[in-house]
Amino acid sequence: MLTLLQPLAALIAWSGVMLLWLYVTRFSAMKAKGISLKGRVGSRGGDLDGVIDPKAQWKAHNYNHLMEQPTLFYATIIALVLMGDASMISMVLAWAYVGLRVAHSLEQALTNRVAVRFPLFALGSICLLGLIGKLVLAVFFATFE
Numbered sequence: 001m002l003t004l005l006q007p008l009a010a011l012i013a014w015s016g017v018m019l020l021w022l023y024v025t026r027f028s029a030m031k032a033k034g035i036s037l038k039g040r041v042g043s044r045g046g047d048l049d050g051v052i053d054p055k056a057q058w059k060a061h062n063y064n065h066l067m068e069q070p071t072l073f074y075a076t077i078i079a080l081v082l083m084g085d086a087s088m089i090s091m092v093l094a095w096a097y098v099g100l101r102v103a104h105s106l107e108q109a110l111t112n113r114v115a116v117r118f119p120l121f122a123l124g125s126i127c128l129l130g131l132i133g134k135l136v137l138a139v140f141f142a143t144f145e
Contacts, residue, residue, distance in 0.1 A: 002086070002091055003081070003086070004077050004080055004081050004085065004086070004090055004091065004094055005077070005081060007077070007091075007094035007095050007097070007098045008073075008074060008077045008078070008094070010098050011066075011070055011073065011074075011097075011098045011101060012074075014066070014098070014101070014102050014105065015063070015066045015067075015070070018059060018062055018063045018066055018105055018109070019063055021059045021109065022059040022060045022062075022063045025055075025056040025059050026045070026048070026052070026056050026057070026059070026060055028056070029048075029052035029053045029056035029057075030048070030052055032052075032053070033051065033052050035048075035051070035052070045057075045060050048060075055112075058108055058109050058110075058112050059109045061108065062104075062105045062108040062109050065104075065105075065108070066101070066105065069124075069125070069128065070101065072128060072132065073094075073097060073128055073131070076128070076131045076132050076135050077094060077131070079135050079139075080131070080134065080135055080138070083135075083138050083139075085134070085138065087134075089130075089134070090131060090134055093127045093128075093130045093131050093134075094127075094131060096123075096124075096127045097124050097127040097128055097131070100120050100121075100123050100124035100127065101124055103120050104117055104120040104121055104124065107120060
């Protein structure tokens with residue numbers, strides 16, 4: 001059975017992949033620069049910008065992005081599920097959003113070309129806005145079609 005929880009779970013899983021990737025690359029880059037965690041107090045991951053290889057930080061930047069806008073996606077999907085939405089348009093929008101976020105992550109983590117990243121982000125945002133619009137219509141007008 002298809003459910004909107006599938007794309008939600010897929011994006012959560014992808015966020016986990018990016019978390020692991022950021023740890024592996026960041027710790028390797030820190031080791032290469034001779035940076036130790038011993039004795040470090042009050043620092044943040046962003047403090048490593050300009051200190052370690054920028055390519056290592058790209059994974060961390062993307063992970064941070066996955067903790068920002070997708071929170072609206074998660075809340076919207078959960079609300080649509082609670083309201084009983086199982087429509088094909090919601091499924092298409094949700095999977096498109098997830099696919100575009102994964103593509104955005106790969107672009108940012110590997111080559112980080114803004115000219116490519118921005119359209120992926122914008123298209124994903126359009127999908128998210130479509131889901132939000134469906135939710136608002138359903139809440140105020142009790143319809144999914």
